[in-house]
Amino acid sequence: MKRVEIRLDLTNVAPLLDVLKSASDALAHRLALPLEMPHLDPDSKELWNDDLIASQNQDIDGLIKLFNREFFREETIAFDEANAEAMVRACSALKLYLFNEYLADLDEEDFESDNVVFDVLTERQQKPYLAFMFLDTLQKVIMRHLNDFILEN
Amino acid sequence: MDTRSPFSPAAQPETKSVRTPSWRVVFLNDAVSRMTYVVLVLRKVFGFDETTATVHMREAHEHGRAILWVGPRERAEAYVFSLRQWHLMAIVEPNEKG
Numbered sequence: 001m002k003r004v005e006i007r008l009d010l011t012n013v014a015p016l017l018d019v020l021k022s023a024s025d026a027l028a029h030r031l032a033l034p035l036e037m038p039h040l041d042p043d044s045k046e047l048w049n050d051d052l053i054a055s056q057n058q059d060i061d062g063l064i065k066l067f068n069r070e071f072f073r074e075e076t077i078a079f080d081e082a083n084a085e086a087m088v089r090a091c092s093a094l095k096l097y098l099f100n101e102y103l104a105d106l107d108e109e110d111f112e113s114d115n116v117v118f119d120v121l122t123e124r125q126q127k128p129y130l131a132f133m134f135l136d137t138l139q140k141v142i143m144r145h146l147n148d149f150i151l152e153n
Numbered sequence: 154m155d156t157r158s159p160f161s162p163a164a165q166p167e168t169k170s171v172r173t174p175s176w177r178v179v180f181l182n183d184a185v186s187r188m189t190y191v192v193l194v195l196r197k198v199f200g201f202d203e204t205t206a207t208v209h210m211r212e213a214h215e216h217g218r219a220i221l222w223v224g225p226r227e228r229a230e231a232y233v234f235s236l237r238q239w240h241l242m243a244i245v246e247p248n249e250k251g
Binding site for chain 1: 183184185186187189190193196197230233234237238239240241242244245246247
């Protein structure tokens, strides 16, 4: 089984874990991306909503659990064929939440091209932005190394 | 007295082909999902090759939306559900607009 280990600097990552945990808590009963399906009947919409929240939270729980005691000891997290798909989805859910909650007023082009100037961010935005970029990097690394496994799974 | 048989050719029902209304899956661009991620998900969910997925991704990036698939409603909804599991914004709409 292909396994990708990522060594992280605890000093930089530890402060971001609080942001990820509170994002995870905030998403416990709602979708990162609100369900907008005008053609869906109300019963189906409710079913979809429940199923999507369950799927979203299962993925996010898996990601949060990577930052356990072992991580604080080894400063390493690992991805493999078994968890890659869920971790990539979890990164997306948390990124969406952080963007919509804290970063939505940033210039979209700057944001998409990674040209956001950190110093212009408000204090409220700084840690969520760093957490967003951290998730974005994790997602890129997983896709770079495990793309084929995600497609074949 | 009307002597026409009810079974005469004139009385036979006309055969008409009934079209099942088709629906389409529309992918909507967002500011958060990276291009590589969108391509991966479109390949995964629809089985597109990389070129086709990239064309759809670019279309959505440039125009805000891209039609990914047209067909029966049930299947269109199943595709949208899958895209939503990957946190991509997609909707189902009747395939009648221009």
